[in-house]
Amino acid sequence: xxxxxxxEPVPAGRLNxxxxxxxxxxxxxxxxxxxxxxxxxxxPLINLGVRDPARRRRWARRLVQKSFAFHIGLxxxxxxxxxxxxxxERLQRDGLLILANHPTLIDVVFLISRLPNADCVVKSxxxxxxxxxxxxxxxxxxxxDDGAGLVDDCIAAVRRGGNLxxxxxxxxxxxxxxxxxxxxxxxxxxxxxxxxxPVRLSCTPMTLGKGEKWYRVPARRFHVVVDVQPDLEIxxxxxxxxxxxxxxxxxxxxxxxxxxAGGLRAVT
Numbered sequence: 001x002x003x004x005x006x007x008e009p010v011p012a013g014r015l016n017x018x019x020x021x022x023x024x025x026x027x028x029x030x031x032x033x034x035x036x037x038x039x040x041x042x043x044p045l046i047n048l049g050v051r052d053p054a055r056r057r058r059w060a061r062r063l064v065q066k067s068f069a070f071h072i073g074l075x076x077x078x079x080x081x082x083x084x085x086x087x088x089e090r091l092q093r094d095g096l097l098i099l100a101n102h103p104t105l106i107d108v109v110f111l112i113s114r115l116p117n118a119d120c121v122v123k124s125x126x127x128x129x130x131x132x133x134x135x136x137x138x139x140x141x142x143x144x145d146d147g148a149g150l151v152d153d154c155i156a157a158v159r160r161g162g163n164l165x166x167x168x169x170x171x172x173x174x175x176x177x178x179x180x181x182x183x184x185x186x187x188x189x190x191x192x193x194x195x196x197x198p199v200r201l202s203c204t205p206m207t208l209g210k211g212e213k214w215y216r217v218p219a220r221r222f223h224v225v226v227d228v229q230p231d232l233e234i235x236x237x238x239x240x241x242x243x244x245x246x247x248x249x250x251x252x253x254x255x256x257x258x259x260x261a262g263g264l265r266a267v268t
Contacts, residue, residue: 013219016079017217017219019078019079020078020079020080020217020221021215021217023075023078023079023080024075024080024214024215024217025214025215026074026078027071027074027075027078027080028214030071030074031071031109031131032131033131034067034070034071035067035131035132035134035135036130036131036134038063038064038067038134038135038138039130039131039132039133039134039135039137039138040134042063043060043063043134043135043137043138046059046060046063046138047138054160056138057138057139057140058117060135060138060139060140061116061117061118061119061139061140062116062117063135063138064112064118064135064138064139065112065113065114065115065116065118067135068109068110068112068113069113069114071109071113072106072109072110072113075106079221080217080221080222081221081222081223081224082221082222082223082224083110083223083224083225083226084223084224084225084226085110085114085225085226085228086225086226086227086228087227087228087229087230088114088228090197090228090229090230090231091114091115091163091197091228093163094117094161094162094163095158095159095160095161095162095163096158096163096164096197097158097164097166097188097189097192097194097195097196097197098111098115098163098164098165098166098196098197098198098199099166099167099168099185099189099196099197099198099199099255100165100166100167100198100199100200100201101167101169101173101179101199101200101201101259102167102169102171102172102173102201103172103173103201103202103203103206103209104172104201104203104206104207104208104209104224105172105208105209105214106208106224107167107172107201108120108165108167110201110224110226111165111199111226112165114226115163115165117161117162117163118139118162118163118165119139119140119141119142119157119158119162119163119164119165120141120142120164120165120166121141121142121143121144121150121154121164121165121166122136122141122142122143122144123143123144123145124143124144124145127143142154142157142164150184151184151187151188151191151192154166154188154192155188155191155192155194158188158192158194159192164188166184166185166188168181168182168184168185168186168252168255168259169181169182170182170184171210172209172210173209173210174209174210175206175209175210178260179256179259179260180256181252181255181256181259182252183248183249183252185252185255186247186248186249186251186252186255187244187248189234189248189251190234190237190238190244190247190248190251191244193234193238194234195231195232195233195234196231196232196234196255197228197229197231197232198228198229198231198232198255198258198259199226199227199228199229200225200227200229200259201224201225201226201227202224202225202227203222203223203224204222204223204225205218205219205220205222206218206222207222232258234251237250237251237254
């Protein structure tokens with residue numbers, strides 16, 4: 001008599017799901033290790049070899065862009081995601097104020113991967129994180145802990161030629177409840193008289209959203225759409241407005257409707 005244990009084959013769908021969990025973990029590990037190596041090995045060499053601060057900052061931002069592009073390419077190669085970018089040519093300029101909705105954790109990675117001179121507003125905690133502090137300091141990003149001078153810092157960053165990326169919600173979009181935008185981004189546009197380059201982001205099926213663990217991967221590969229829209233002129237919001245505060249409030253209301261329209265929030 002032959003005593004054999006028959007093992008049921010794992011369904012292909014289950015194997016694919018397990019692989020995407022592994023692929024997501026590998027992607028985030030590579031992101032963290034890459035940031036650490038840039039901060040420890042690469043950026044110190046740039047600091048030694050490039051004396052001009054503006055040029056040094058530009059080099060650092062280009063390296064961050066390349067590393068973020070590599071990260072997106074890695075996630076696609078591992079079968080974690082697919083993506084589509086529309087209107088990319090609108091990002092091939094300097095001195096942009098880029099406002100975007102924020103459905104997923106990797107939105108900023110997508111945007112900066114296409115911006116060789118990207119600037120952004122970051123939490124001061126990232127300057128203390130060993131995996132991010134090197135790139136954050138070298139790229140000269142704007143820290144959000146300077147409440148009084150934050151708007152002025154952001155305006156100055158754009159006028160220096162940087163492409164400033166801001167998520168007006170201040171955090172990732174919640175699935176439940178209406179979209180809520182903070183007024184800071186509108187204040188920057190109004191006080192700086194800066195036109196806005198809006199970007200609509202969507203993720204289908206939804207993943208890496210607010211409060212979601214990285215290993216809770218969806219049932220299939222997720223697809224990200226980055227839709228760079230024509231510039232939104234600031235002048236109409238200034239004409240006839242009773243002061244900058246009212247103009248910023250009207251602009252915030254407009255942006256809220258703009259980003260929420262057409263189901264372009266976090267897509268499930």
